[in-house]
Amino acid sequence: MESLAGRLLVATPALRDPNFERTVVLVVAHEEGGALGVVLNRATEVPVAEVLGGWGSLAGDPPVVFEGGPVTPEAAICLARARPGVTGLAGFTQISGAIGTVDLSKSPETLRSGVIAVRVFAGYAGWSPGQLEDEVATRSWFVFDALPGDAFASRPDDLWPMVLRRQGGLLAAVAHFPSDPNLN
Helix, strand or coil: CCCCCEEEEEEECCCCCCCCCCCCCEEEEEEEEEEEEEEEEEEEEEEEHHHHHHHHEEEEEEEEEEECCCCEEEEEEEEEEECCCCCCCCCEEEEEEEEEECCCCCCHCCCCCCCEEEEEEEEEEEEECHHHHHHHCCCEEEEEEECCHHCCCCCCHHHHHHHHHCHHHHHHCCCCCCCCHHHH
């Protein structure tokens, strides 16, 4: 399978794992050794400024920490969206297009003029070699291209149905699938 880095994994209704039910995951890295991603649609109530001080002023709306996934929740991963035409930002590692990760050990001031916004994730989703490919093959995940704004959606709770609706056809209908079909 080609690398899925920079693409979205959208949980299918069949994926009942509570860690990933109705999630949208941005794949940050996908190599022979496995894959790593962050859940884009699980905002917490914890302000970024409360945890990471100066980074809070760069945080997009909502300016809170997100639950990035069940692996190492005490670790932080930070995504940033670079301004159009900006290249060579210190501490910025491109994932796809204008989206990349940011080294939180650097000062936020070094990125202030070069990024539109950052989003901080506590923890991440991780897959061992071949695991993600198996989950995609067994239809636990839909795989879609990401739009630049997906990682910074101002209404993250609406991201799962929004991404599905924009696919059109039958996939758009999945956006209306009830969370518990037994209650339908």
